[in-house]
Amino acid sequence: MCLGIVGKVIKVTAADETAIIDVHGARREISIALLGQVKVGDYVLVHAGFAIEKIDLKEAEQMVKMWEEQLNDVTPGQVL
Amino acid sequence: MSPLDRFCDTELSRKLMGRVAALADEVAERLGRPAVFIEVCGTHTVAISRLGLRSLLAGRVELRSGPGCPVCVTDHQEIDMMVNLARLAGVTLGTFGDMLRVPGSRSSLERERAGGADVRIFYSPLDAVAFAEANPEREVVFLGIGFETTAPVVASTLTRARAKGVKNFSIFSAHKLIPPAIRAVLSDPVLKLDGLILPGHVSAITGRRAFDFIVKEYGLPSVISGFEPMDILIALHELLLQLLRGEARVVNKYTRVVREEGNLDARKRIAECFEEVDVPWRGLGVIPESGLSLRETFRDFDARFKLNIEPAPPTSHYPPGCACKEILRGKLLPPECRLFSNVCTPVHPVGPCMVSSEGACAAYYRFERFSPVGGGI
Amino acid sequence: MKENGRDIVLLAHGDGGALTHELINNLFLCHFESNILKTLTDAAVFSINEGRMAITTDSFVVDPPFFPGGDVGKLAVCGTVNDLAVSGARPVYLTASFILEEGLPLADLESIVQSMAGACGVAGVEIVTGDTKVVEKGHLDKIFINTTGVGYIFPGVDLGYHRIKPGDKVLVNGSLGQHGIAVLCKRYGFDFAGQVMSDCAPLNGIISLLLKEIRGIKIMRDLTRGGLATTAKEIASACGLDIWLDENCIPVDAGVKGAAEMLGLDPLYLANEGKFMVIVTPEEAEKAVAVMQGHELGRDARIIGEVKPGKGNVYLSTSLGGTKLLDLMAGSPLPRIC
Numbered sequence: 001m002c003l004g005i006v007g008k009v010i011k012v013t014a015a016d017e018t019a020i021i022d023v024h025g026a027r028r029e030i031s032i033a034l035l036g037q038v039k040v041g042d043y044v045l046v047h048a049g050f051a052i053e054k055i056d057l058k059e060a061e062q063m064v065k066m067w068e069e070q071l072n073d074v075t076p077g078q079v080l
Numbered sequence: 081m082s083p084l085d086r087f088c089d090t091e092l093s094r095k096l097m098g099r100v101a102a103l104a105d106e107v108a109e110r111l112g113r114p115a116v117f118i119e120v121c122g123t124h125t126v127a128i129s130r131l132g133l134r135s136l137l138a139g140r141v142e143l144r145s146g147p148g149c150p151v152c153v154t155d156h157q158e159i160d161m162m163v164n165l166a167r168l169a170g171v172t173l174g175t176f177g178d179m180l181r182v183p184g185s186r187s188s189l190e191r192e193r194a195g196g197a198d199v200r201i202f203y204s205p206l207d208a209v210a211f212a213e214a215n216p217e218r219e220v221v222f223l224g225i226g227f228e229t230t231a232p233v234v235a236s237t238l239t240r241a242r243a244k245g246v247k248n249f250s251i252f253s254a255h256k257l258i259p260p261a262i263r264a265v266l267s268d269p270v271l272k273l274d275g276l277i278l279p280g281h282v283s284a285i286t287g288r289r290a291f292d293f294i295v296k297e298y299g300l301p302s303v304i305s306g307f308e309p310m311d312i313l314i315a316l317h318e319l320l321l322q323l324l325r326g327e328a329r330v331v332n333k334y335t336r337v338v339r340e341e342g343n344l345d346a347r348k349r350i351a352e353c354f355e356e357v358d359v360p361w362r363g364l365g366v367i368p369e370s371g372l373s374l375r376e377t378f379r380d381f382d383a384r385f386k387l388n389i390e391p392a393p394p395t396s397h398y399p400p401g402c403a404c405k406e407i408l409r410g411k412l413l414p415p416e417c418r419l420f421s422n423v424c425t426p427v428h429p430v431g432p433c434m435v436s437s438e439g440a441c442a443a444y445y446r447f448e449r450f451s452p453v454g455g456g457i
Numbered sequence: 458m459k460e461n462g463r464d465i466v467l468l469a470h471g472d473g474g475a476l477t478h479e480l481i482n483n484l485f486l487c488h489f490e491s492n493i494l495k496t497l498t499d500a501a502v503f504s505i506n507e508g509r510m511a512i513t514t515d516s517f518v519v520d521p522p523f524f525p526g527g528d529v530g531k532l533a534v535c536g537t538v539n540d541l542a543v544s545g546a547r548p549v550y551l552t553a554s555f556i557l558e559e560g561l562p563l564a565d566l567e568s569i570v571q572s573m574a575g576a577c578g579v580a581g582v583e584i585v586t587g588d589t590k591v592v593e594k595g596h597l598d599k600i601f602i603n604t605t606g607v608g609y610i611f612p613g614v615d616l617g618y619h620r621i622k623p624g625d626k627v628l629v630n631g632s633l634g635q636h637g638i639a640v641l642c643k644r645y646g647f648d649f650a651g652q653v654m655s656d657c658a659p660l661n662g663i664i665s666l667l668l669k670e671i672r673g674i675k676i677m678r679d680l681t682r683g684g685l686a687t688t689a690k691e692i693a694s695a696c697g698l699d700i701w702l703d704e705n706c707i708p709v710d711a712g713v714k715g716a717a718e719m720l721g722l723d724p725l726y727l728a729n730e731g732k733f734m735v736i737v738t739p740e741e742a743e744k745a746v747a748v749m750q751g752h753e754l755g756r757d758a759r760i761i762g763e764v765k766p767g768k769g770n771v772y773l774s775t776s777l778g779g780t781k782l783l784d785l786m787a788g789s790p791l792p793r794i795c
Binding site for chain 1: 638642646647648652653711712714715716718719721793794
């Protein structure tokens with residue numbers, strides 16, 4: 001229902017609470033008024049021109065790694 | 081490769097798909113029927129369709145779509161008021177693109193635009209404020225549509241417009257809230273559900289905890305999910321596991337985005353700007369405290385007061401034969417409606433579920449109308 | 458070009474009087490090179506060769522008129538040239554008819570005309586006659602251009618839905634959705650740092666190469682409005698066979714993918730102005746890909762699917778191994794939030 005896209009912050013203008021994000025090379029200015037601190041290099045979730053949440057890359061890494069281990073090493077048929 | 085890209089990894093998804101299918105068989109055998117899950121998010125509806133998941137899980141899991149598209153659930157009465165707004169001299173009506181084709185009881189914004197109304201599409205409400213600043217002779221009314229995800233965006237826009245002293249900008253709020261709608265759906269005694277896939281981006285604002293009531297009040301397994309192939313498969317896997325183990329918990333599997341308490345700043349913005357009111361939902365009727373109207377402190381930005389828009393008369397206008405009511409509640413699948421794909425199509429939509437490209441019927445129509453004759457490539 | 462110290466289009470530019478003549482002589486004739494056009498008679502007169510001819514017409518309206526990678530003028534030439542080319546014709550002559558909004562900067566008109574002339578040069582076609590009208594401000598959006606084109610069908614070429622058979626392969630000449638995204642992004646204020654440009658280009662060069670080398674071509678279509686999905690569905694419906702496309706094989710640039718995600722759009726439904734689909738016998742499919750890849754407009758050419766017995770549907774095999782149905786585009790693509 002609520003389209004959210006992940007963008008990488010490539011520039012922050014703190015004064016007017018905006019940032020430039022990059023989505024596979026596509027760029028746009030967005031508002032970061034709904035987030036606290038945002039740094040260049042952060043990944044954010046964008047909805048209707050606003051960053052609504054930061055993406056926690058560590059959490060992403062952990063979850064995907066866990067599944068990679070589960071799916072790549074486990075003997076067939078075994079359920080988690 | 082970024083960990084984010086790995087959530088779309090084809091090989092990994094295929095492996096997990098195998099697991100999910102095996103688990104689904106086990107659950108179906110236990111239940112003596114396929115498990116029935118409902119998602120309440122249009123973006124999930126589309127993601128599931130895009131992956132062709134229903135074809136892969138046919139006979140094992142039934143995936144239904146609930147009231148998860150803010151456009152679909154906007155009532156005729158509200159559309160009629162938007163149409164009245166668009167007809168006012170000097171008014172530019174700004175909206176997200178989704179709203180354009182939604183029919184009210186007599187007209188739609190697309191028709192009004194064709195008749196000369198100034199209806200414009202904006203990607204962000206901030207763009208509408210910029211347009212208002214550049215066109216001081218117009219009153220720019222932005223349609224506040226959307227759930228918890230969009231409400232803080234609009235609230236933040238209002239705060240900014242006020243700070244900049246923009247006098248010719250206002251909001252027509254038709255925002256709605258998801259938890260009351262889920263209650264309305266789950267309270268239906270006829271409905272038989274085995275679990276819920278909860279909306280990831282609404283949860284980003286509300287937090288996981290906002291959905292604890294599902295377990296307390298209805299005892300159903302629920303999972304907050306993202307939108308990539310792995311996310312959706314992980315969510316299904318979690319629901320199936322809970323069913324097998326006889327558990328019912330609200331589990332967050334979108335941990336890279338969703339926190340326990342959500343986005344507190346955004347929640348504060350919503351609370352500052354809006355108050356909860358009883359509003360009608362298309363297909364579901366009036367749901368208590370399920371809508372957001374602007375607080376009195378924002379009257380100078382509230383199009384309803386600023387432009388003196390009379391509430392349109394409530395309509396019981398519902399096309400005969402349209403099963404959207406049942407489809408929105410997840411009681412029927414789109415092909416089970418007798419209007420589906422003959423009378424009601426995306427080009428000539430009858431009910432709300434066909435109107436939005438994310439509506440359950442439109443998604444079915446586009447992606448899953450026929451079962452294939454030939455084989456895959 | 459400045460006339461009477463003015464730099465915008467006036468209603469008088471379209472009244473057939475002195476200003477119209479100035480416009481024709483100082484602008485159109487400066488850029489459009491054609492001995493036939495130069496005569497400025499009421500009709501273009503030319504000789505024809507033996508054989509079959511093709512004729513097509515198209516009107517070009519785009520908001521905004523200038524976009525990354527092109528403008529409405531380049532589009533007006535390429536669109537008509539491409540319609541002839543995919544029909545198996547060698548485009549020769551075009552007409553160009555302009556409807557202008559009062560107040561349009563003459564500099565904008567000149568740059569549009571210049572890019573038309575540039576595209577004609579690349580495509581090897583001549584604009585041989587034309588027309589100009591001006592309407593009051595607010596009666597149209599800046600500029601509309603209509604072009605009509607004629608061309609000779611290459612000898613021995615026979616294209617048509619009736620020739621499509623199960624087993625035939627479906628090919629495209631490159632990455633999809635660039636034009637649609639370039640235009641939408643310009644309209645909605647996205648900056649692409651030069652990454653996404655319209656693919657607007659005349660396809661007659663690559664197509665003539667293909668027709669010369671490959672006998673087994675059944676049909677070709679350019680993938681304009683409605684994109685690959687809509688065109689595939691039109692073809693499937695017309696021949697009563699199913700078309701199966703493989704999501705993993707369909708080329709879409711990362712930049713297009715990113716912008717399409719932002720706007721909530723599907724690249725398979727986005728317009729292209731330099732992409733075409735070819736249906737060819739399975740025996741010649743690989744060779745056709747190689748021929749296309751030998752041309753600069755076909756570097757990313759590949760096989761994306763095949764024709765199967767069926768009832769006129771288009772299916773996409775998804776990356777996960779599922780299938781979904783593709784259909785005609787319903788309504789023009791609008792940026793969504795949900």
